Amino acid sequence: MNLEKVIFAFFSILALTLNYGFFIGxxxxxxxxxVYELFxxxxxxxxxxxxxxxDRAHIGxxxxxxxxxxxLQLIAAAMVWGYVVYVAELPLEPSVMSSIVSLSGGAxxxxxxxxxxxxxxxxxxxx
Amino acid sequence: xxxxxxxxxRRMRLPLxxxxxxxxxxxxxxxxxxxxxxxxxxxxxxxxxxxxxxxFLGSTIGFGEIPYAFTxxxxxxxxxxxxxxxxxxxxxxxxxxxxxxxxxxRRVLAFQSFARQVRRLQEPFYILCGYGDASRLLVRxxxxxxxxxxxxxxxxxxxxxxxxxxxxxYVPGLSEDATNSDTLIAAGLxxxxxxxxxxxxxxxxxxxTIAITSKLLxxxxxxxxxxxxKDSAANMDSFGTxxxxxxxxxxxxxxxxxxxxxxxxxxxxxMTAVYGSPLSDFQRPPTGTWVLCGFGRLGKAVREYITxxxxxxxxxxxxxxxxxxxxxxxxxxGTEANTLLEAxxxxxxxxxxxxxxxxxxxxxxxxxxxxxPGLFTVARQNHQKKDPIFKAADIGMxxxxxxxxxxxxxxxxxxxxxxxxxxLTRDRNEEWANVLVSRIAGVVGEVTPExxxxxxxxxxxxxxxxxxxxxxxxxxxxxxxxxxNRSELLxxxxxxxxxxxxxxxxxxxxxxxxxxxxxxxxxxxxxxxxIRYIVNDHQALDYIQTGIDRPGGSVWRWMTSAQ
Numbered sequence: 001m002n003l004e005k006v007i008f009a010f011f012s013i014l015a016l017t018l019n020y021g022f023f024i025g026x027x028x029x030x031x032x033x034x035v036y037e038l039f040x041x042x043x044x045x046x047x048x049x050x051x052x053x054x055d056r057a058h059i060g061x062x063x064x065x066x067x068x069x070x071x072l073q074l075i076a077a078a079m080v081w082g083y084v085v086y087v088a089e090l091p092l093e094p095s096v097m098s099s100i101v102s103l104s105g106g107a108x109x110x111x112x113x114x115x116x117x118x119x120x121x122x123x124x125x126x127x
Numbered sequence: 128x129x130x131x132x133x134x135x136x137r138r139m140r141l142p143l144x145x146x147x148x149x150x151x152x153x154x155x156x157x158x159x160x161x162x163x164x165x166x167x168x169x170x171x172x173x174x175x176x177x178x179x180x181x182x183f184l185g186s187t188i189g190f191g192e193i194p195y196a197f198t199x200x201x202x203x204x205x206x207x208x209x210x211x212x213x214x215x216x217x218x219x220x221x222x223x224x225x226x227x228x229x230x231x232x233r234r235v236l237a238f239q240s241f242a243r244q245v246r247r248l249q250e251p252f253y254i255l256c257g258y259g260d261a262s263r264l265l266v267r268x269x270x271x272x273x274x275x276x277x278x279x280x281x282x283x284x285x286x287x288x289x290x291x292x293x294x295x296x297y298v299p300g301l302s303e304d305a306t307n308s309d310t311l312i313a314a315g316l317x318x319x320x321x322x323x324x325x326x327x328x329x330x331x332x333x334x335x336t337i338a339i340t341s342k343l344l345x346x347x348x349x350x351x352x353x354x355x356x357k358d359s360a361a362n363m364d365s366f367g368t369x370x371x372x373x374x375x376x377x378x379x380x381x382x383x384x385x386x387x388x389x390x391x392x393x394x395x396x397x398m399t400a401v402y403g404s405p406l407s408d409f410q411r412p413p414t415g416t417w418v419l420c421g422f423g424r425l426g427k428a429v430r431e432y433i434t435x436x437x438x439x440x441x442x443x444x445x446x447x448x449x450x451x452x453x454x455x456x457x458x459x460x461g462t463e464a465n466t467l468l469e470a471x472x473x474x475x476x477x478x479x480x481x482x483x484x485x486x487x488x489x490x491x492x493x494x495x496x497x498x499x500p501g502l503f504t505v506a507r508q509n510h511q512k513k514d515p516i517f518k519a520a521d522i523g524m525x526x527x528x529x530x531x532x533x534x535x536x537x538x539x540x541x542x543x544x545x546x547x548x549x550x551l552t553r554d555r556n557e558e559w560a561n562v563l564v565s566r567i568a569g570v571v572g573e574v575t576p577e578x579x580x581x582x583x584x585x586x587x588x589x590x591x592x593x594x595x596x597x598x599x600x601x602x603x604x605x606x607x608x609x610x611x612n613r614s615e616l617l618x619x620x621x622x623x624x625x626x627x628x629x630x631x632x633x634x635x636x637x638x639x640x641x642x643x644x645x646x647x648x649x650x651x652x653x654x655x656x657x658i659r660y661i662v663n664d665h666q667a668l669d670y671i672q673t674g675i676d677r678p679g680g681s682v683w684r685w686m687t688s689a690q
Binding site for chain 1: 130133134136137138139140143144147148151154155158173174175176178
C-alpha cells in the first residue's frame, strides 16, 4: 500500500472529476457552470502537475505533458473570464461563456488522457 | 542537463504544493466571506479581485483593503493569509537555495560544465591527471606557450588552487577521480584533437590505470606517465605507454654524468631547463666518498649510478629493513651529528640528503656542513612550497622531482627531437660537449636557452618550401640571419636536422635545406619569432638570400618588369 501512489492517483482523478463537473451542462448558459468549480479544478490540476514533477521515465514525461496542457487550458479559461467581466467590464454573454466552457472542455480531454496513462502505467507495472 | 532539472523539480514538489494550496485557500476564503459596503449592504469579492488582493498581500506589498473597508471576519481571514503566504514563500525560497547548494547537484553541474568546455576546444590539447608540483609547473609552462590542457585531479582543494592561479590561457579543471574511464572520456580522450594523456597523480597504481584506460579507449593518443618504481615502469611499458618518466633515475643518471663529463651535463641541463631561468654553472662534484642519507628512491638510484663512476658511498638510513639497505648501512636519520660522524662525514667529499622529508633534508645538510664545511651538498626538495628556505640554505644542487618531471615532459611536448638529440650525444665525449657549451653560452648569454623545432613543410615554412619547389637553394644560414641586417646571424644554434629518418648533429650554417626537414634549434627566444617570420615571408627570405629588396605587390612588380 504505497501512500505516494494513492495521493498521486487521488489528485489526478480529482482534477479530472472537478474539471468534468465544471464542463458538464449547456455550453453557453452561465447558470450551469459554477465559478467555484472552475477555481477548484484549476487548483487541483496545478497540484496534480506538481506531483508529476521529477519523474524520469518515458511515461512520466507524458503524464507531466498532459497535466501541463490541462493547466494551460484552465488558466486560459480563467483569464478569459476575468478579462471579459472585470477588465473589459462586459456582461457575461453566451458567446463568452461558451469560449470559457470550450477551453475547459479541452482541459477535460487532457486530464482524461492523463488518467488513462495512469491506468496504463498501473496495469503494466510488473512487481 | 535534463537530469539536473528533474533533480531540482523533484525537490521543489512539496514547497510548490504548499505555496499553491495556501494561495488557493486564501483566495477561496476571500470570495466566500461577505463584506459590508458603504451603504451597509453585504457584498462578495469575486475571484479576480480576490486573486489580486491575495497576490499583493502574499508578496508583502499590501496596498489596502479594496473596495470598501473590511469587516472583522474579512480582517481575521486576511491575518491568517498574511502569515500562511509569507511562511510558504520563505519555505519555497529556502528549498531552492538548499537544492542549488547541494553537493551532489554541484558535482553534476561541474562535471557537465567541464565536459562542455572540453567539447568547445578546437585546437590540440593535453589531458593532465593529477595536480601536484609537476603538474602545476607544466600547466603554467604550457599555458604561457598557449598550448591547451585540461586538468583532472581527485582532491577538490587542488582544483580550487588551479582556479585562482593567474594563467595566461584558461585551463578547465575537474575534481573527479582520473582513473574512472567516464572522467577521461569527459576530459576529451576520444576527441580527435587530444594530443596526449599525462598521468602525474603521484600514485603508481593510479597512473597505471590511467595509462591502460587511455591505451584501450584511444590507442592513438600519446600516453606519458610518471613511475616511481621499476616494477610499475616495466608494467607500463608492457602495454605500450609512450613515455615513462622516473625522476629519480633521470636525476641519478645526469648526476653521475657530472663526475666524468660536466659539460655534457650542462648540455642536458640547458636543453631541458625552464626558459628564462639563470644559466646553471659549470660544476664538477669531487670524487671520493659520498655520504648518502636516505636509501629511498633517490638514494637507490644515485648509489647505483655513481658507483659505476667509481665513487664510494656510505649509507645512512632510518628504516633499513623496509628499504632493503645493504648490511653496512648506518642506522639513523642523519639529522643528528653522531650518525654523520659514524659515517665518517669529516673525510667525505659530498653529502646527499635524499629523504622524503624536506625539514630532515635541510637539517642533515646544515649539520653536515657544520661538521665538514667543504662538503658538496645535494638535497632533495619534495615540495615546491619550500622554495624560499631551500634557496636560502645555499645548497650545491637541489633535486626537485616535480621540476624534473615537468621539464622532461615539456621537452617531449615542445621539441620531440630532443630525444634523438640526446641519443646521439650520449656517445660524444667531454671535449665535444665543451665546444657545444661555449657555443651556446656565446649565443644566449646569461639565461637558459629556449629549444624549439621547425619543420620545412608548406604549413610551417611556406616561403622556404616554395623556394625549394622552384629548385632554389636555401641554406640554413638564410633562415638564421636577421631580416633587417642579413650579415648578422640570429642568436641561435641549430642542433639537429632530421631528414628521411637519419639525424644530422650540429649542422653547418652552409648546409642546404630539403623539404620535409625537421630542425631542432636552441637559442634566445627572439630567434623563434624571427625565424618564424622569415620562413613565412617570401620577401624577407628573398632579401636575405639576394640582398635586393624585391617589390611585393603585383602592380609594382608589373611596373618594374615592364621597364
